[in-house]
Amino acid sequence: MSAPVAVRRPANRSRDEARNGLPVEPDTSQPLPKRLLRTPLAWLTALVVVGYAVCLVLLYRQVVPDQEVPGGVLPGLGREAVPIAARYAAITVIPLTLLFLWADRFRPQRFWVWFMTFGWGACVATFFSAQVNSWAAAHLSIIGDGDPATGARAAIFVAPFVEEAAKGTVLFWLAILIRYAWVSRLSGIVLAGLSGAAFAFVENILYYGRAYRYAARTIGSVPPEEALRQVFVLRGLLTFFGHPLFTSMTGIGLAVAMRSRSKTVRVVAPLAGFCCAALLHMTFNTAASLLSGRQQLIVFLFVAIPLVLGFVGFVVRQLLAQGRLIRTRLGDYVRVGWLEADDPVPLSRLRTRPRALWHALLRGPSTFLATLRFQRAVTELAYLRDSMDRGLVDAAGHARERVLLAKIRTLRPAAVIQPVGAADYPWRRLRRRGRVAAVPAYAPPAFPGPAGLAGSYPAAPGTPGAPSAAPGPLGQTATRYSEVDPTWKPPGEQ
Template sequence: MSAPAALRALTGARQGRDRDLARNGLPVEPDRSQPLPRRLLRSRLAWLTLVMAIAYAVCLVLLYRQVVPDQEVPGGVSVGLGRDAVPIAARYAAITAIPLSLLFLWADRFRPQRFWVWIMTFGWGACVATYVAAGVNTWAASHLSIIGDGDPATGARAAIFVAPFVEEAAKGTVLFWLAILMRNAWVSRLSGIVLAGLSGAAFAFVENILYYGRAYRYAARTIGAVPPEQALQQTFVLRGLLTFFGHPLFTSMIGIGLAVALRSKSKTVRVVAPLAGFCCAALLHMSFNTAASLLSTRQQLFVLIFVAVPLVLGLVGFIVRTLFKEGRLIRTRLGDYVRVGWLEPDDPQPLSRLRTRTRALWHALFAGPATFLATVRLQRAVTELAYLRDSMDRGLVDAAGQRRERVLLEQLRALRSQAVITPVGHPTYPWQRLRRGAGRRAAVAAYPPPAFPGPAGLGGSFPAPGAPSGAPGPLGQTATRYSEVDPSWKPPGE
């Protein structure tokens, strides 16, 4: 076979393996022999990220032009938020959005998603979902509201019967796209909760800006009303403190349904579970809007304490339980590789405990960038390996999983010597290294120069016995002393 024919055969075989991996939803290792710019230009995810970033920017600009400036409508002028209210409202909205998003990212610890996935999910909820929901809700309110002016806040029927389905569909669309593009990363229900929570927190962030800005602008334009800042703070207490959990809680139902579908082999479950998750999210959202629109303040407080708070605590308990469950699953699946000799017997325990993994990353952080990067890559590879083994055991992945399995095992073998697996003691912080280095320099300077032989032996750092401090020992042949002998001595009988 000629060289070109052999090259074509090799390329065809590699493309076939890549198609098998893609069919099973498994990642394909990039060709690291090519430069990074060429790999980015050939990456579909890189181009998709660029297109989506442009779409997010366009939706955000359109939403800004729709709600911030005053709009002329038939019969008058629709008052917008105003440019002066948006920065103030954004600061109050960030008080809730930032800690809530960080909390969801912290929960995604066993198999954290790529950074671009977090950004794309948050951007979708903040830009696309809010723009679509605002347009559809306004249109529905104009048709359903009897005394309202088209504003969703004035149409209770639109808030109860339209907004839950529209907003949950807008927030959950990105979850369906991610489930299609990277279903291998949805390894547990926790993955669905984290991504859904990020989309919901981003949606609530922009929606709170609209509500806070509307309260601020209304108080500023109304004679005899409370000061604008006070009106904004009252709205912040209601939406940012008492009911901040609403959107993330509702959308989490969709994430759980998708995660159940992706980890099941039954076609019925794969269809019913996402639909059930969406219906559950819309039902919870509808109940929340009904209570906010039709109940009195005392009744709303009763619903908040005895209905909403238990639901939130139940979701938190479910997340904690899932963390421990995933740890046991990783430990069990890594034990399969220990039994065949591909992993060390002591590997499953530290690599399946969140506390030990966190400590290992902390130790590696102060051991140098190379060690930290190797530790991160090893933990990601070993987690993917465990979940891949679980997928193969469930029958979700065919023989292509064995090729991905070999790649992960080779990565573990290459990273083991440099990564931190089982941290021991405390890490050496930079200031401790500087202090120890100064102490060693001072201690060495206090000793006299090395003297032979000295109590420390050859090359010791202590003076020889009987020699004055700092005096060098004998050098050359004078360092060897022989006992006195008779020069005329010879063996007897000679």
């Protein structure tokens, strides 16, 4: 009877972990290639990469060469304009991406999650949005400058819903695949921001390339580089926040749903987030299409800027709130004696955690990896405790809790938890190596004092009691001993 029970328990445990979305520790006894081949996420990533490449190639073939449309030829971007436009678009997307990754500080996602989210926004969302926008605009009988997607009504009534749905689809997929990692509203903002920034990157390439190509083909127009820079100032500098801000509403709605036990909230919150994203997008496109000059400036100064500043303040508040949450939940383990009393404060501060990683990096790769894994394990433990307290994870969370506590105990000796003093920079180590340790001088001999014969350490050379000097007398200096007669023997002995 014992054998079936031993086989059944791991299966039940895996089923409990899958039901709660808990991660499963990899079997490190197997080689890495074998583990990757048995991981569903590895195969999913490979399939997604192929899909991204296909969408990107199809979009390139659609927008770069000239296309024949009813009534004439629609000029494409041309191969010359694409690299130039991509450089200008990268000026915006690189800082935005780094900013969102910086905001994902307490519980950063895995690299493949960032890659899948960014790639979806750049490849899949842009391709399907271009197809659906053109199809819907054509059915609305909109007449533009040869491209049916350039009409104002398409930009106002079609593009917001289509583009927000295309960008937000990846968020719903990730909410299904890694729902355990959606620990806060910051998780939704970061992932949504990456998708929106990637979408804006490719869309900006299209806008910049069209401006460049139009100026190059039009006689008497401004130079192509000048025309591109004018569009760059408008889209890349003044309104760069558009797509990330819109899609973040969908991410916040999903995050609220993931952290709630109410079925009503889980249905209404994502729908409300998507509607808010589409409404903001529609308002932005309306102002850009129907307003001009001073009207646009008023909307920009009194609507757009306050909205962006409020969003930044919301993100900062969320960062501080997550620090307090981690400190509180780690305090639960301190009270039962499973963590050190000094752990919660340095592991929940925004400045102390990266400083500890910097100190660890200067001490060597092994210390850096141990510190990074220690911080991730402690943070996951805090959010696991919060999920169990909210009722989002049932008793299966105790098994994961024990795994994390064991990992923390193993990594603690090699990790930097509370950085103290200045970092161990290489030049500081070289300076310490260059210093010659000063040899303490011997105290002046005071025979029979602490130096010399019968002292605690030898006397300095050239002094009485030193090896090179003549041995001093034993006992008091006034005492003199006679020489021993080697022929002496007791009386009566022959």
